[in-house]
Amino acid sequence: AQSVTQPDIHITVSEGASLELRCNYSYGATPYLFWYVQSPGQGLQLLLKYFSGDTLVQGIKGFEAEFKRSQSSFNLRKPSVHWSDAAEYFCAVGAGTALIFGKGTTLSVSS
Amino acid sequence: SAVISQKPSRDICQRGTSLTIQCQVDSQVTMMFWYRQQPGQSLTLIATANQGSEATYESGFVIDKFPISRPNLTFSTLTVSNMSPEDSSIYLCSVLGTGGAGIEAFFGQGTRLTVV
Numbered sequence: 001a002q003s004v005t006q007p008d009i010h011i012t013v014s015e016g017a018s019l020e021l022r023c024n025y026s027y028g029a030t031p032y033l034f035w036y037v038q039s040p041g042q043g044l045q046l047l048l049k050y051f052s053g054d055t056l057v058q059g060i061k062g063f064e065a066e067f068k069r070s071q072s073s074f075n076l077r078k079p080s081v082h083w084s085d086a087a088e089y090f091c092a093v094g095a096g097t098a099l100i101f102g103k104g105t106t107l108s109v110s111s
Numbered sequence: 112s113a114v115i116s117q118k119p120s121r122d123i124c125q126r127g128t129s130l131t132i133q134c135q136v137d138s139q140v141t142m143m144f145w146y147r148q149q150p151g152q153s154l155t156l157i158a159t160a161n162q163g164s165e166a167t168y169e170s171g172f173v174i175d176k177f178p179i180s181r182p183n184l185t186f187s188t189l190t191v192s193n194m195s196p197e198d199s200s201i202y203l204c205s206v207l208g209t210g211g212a213g214i215e216a217f218f219g220q221g222t223r224l225t226v227v
Contacts, residue, residue: 032214043220044154044203051214090153092216098144098205099216101154 002027004093006102013081014110021076021105023091033074034092034099035065044090050074061085083109113138113208117219124194124226131190132222134204139184145177148201148221157202160187194226 005024013019025031035047048059055067065076074091086109092099114137124130134143145157157177158166166179180188191198204219 034216044218046215049215094214094216097142097207098156098159099154100156103153 002093002100004091004100004102006089006091006105008105009103010106010108012108012110015083016080019076019078019081019085019107021089021091021107023074023076023102024072025074025091025093026072027093031093033065033067034094035059035063035074035076036090036092036101037061037087038090038104039087047076047089081107081109083111085109112215113140113206113217115204115206115217115219117204117222119222120220121223122225124224126195126226128194129190129192130194130224131188132202132204134187134189134219136185136206138208140206140208141184142207143181143187144205144216145179145187145189146203146205148203150199154203157189191224194224196226199224199226 003026007022033050036044037047038044047063048057048065050057050067058064063078065074067074086107088104088106090104091102116135118133122130143160146154147157148154156169157172158168158179160166160179160181162181162184176192178190201221201223203221205216207214208217
């Protein structure tokens with residue numbers, strides 16, 4: 001069955017520190033992979049996506065993610081976190097149909 | 112890309128009543144998707160709406176509770192019937208489109224439903 005696992009429910013990072021949010025997926029074919037961010041009371045915003053090619057993809061707001069097929073992972077990273085990055089982050093997988101979302105990781109940023 | 116307009120943006124409803132949510136897309140799309148996001152939770156797919164056929168519901172969701180219409184390639188409605196407080200959620204409409212390289216999912220701003 002297709003599924004997405006985000007192992008970390010809540011992460012707190014100091015402002016200026018690096019960030020890595022984990023995402024593991026289970027999918028029968030080559031997946032399309034996505035990271036979305038949702039700020040409180042806001043809609044979903046696409047950070048980045050992977051379809052094929054270079055396994056390191058760059059997104060908006062300084063985020064990047066690396067696709068590792070051997071580990072079925074698509075972890076999101078940012079070298080220096082800003083207070084405005086505090087939000088809910090969702091990893092999703094799909095391939096031409098509805099996306100399947102992970103349960104999300106809440107990011108808190110401490111000063 | 113696709114721009115999705117969803118109405119209403121929010122509503123407070125009495126238990127036992129029904130609410131119909133509208134989703135309008137600025138381009139023709141084959142499939143439209145309805146999701147539910149319960150408070151503090153992730154997005155769960157309710158159903159896939161194809162024009163000209165009945166919607167396909169995911170496990171745990173039934174047509175009597177969440178009837179869907181898809182009269183044309185740019186519009187769909189989701190009705191939440193006989194509401195209870197447990198139906199308080201954000202309901203989102205989504206379509207697939209081309210965004211940059213490859214396929215991307217586009218979402219409406221959502222309908223925040225509170226049932227009292």
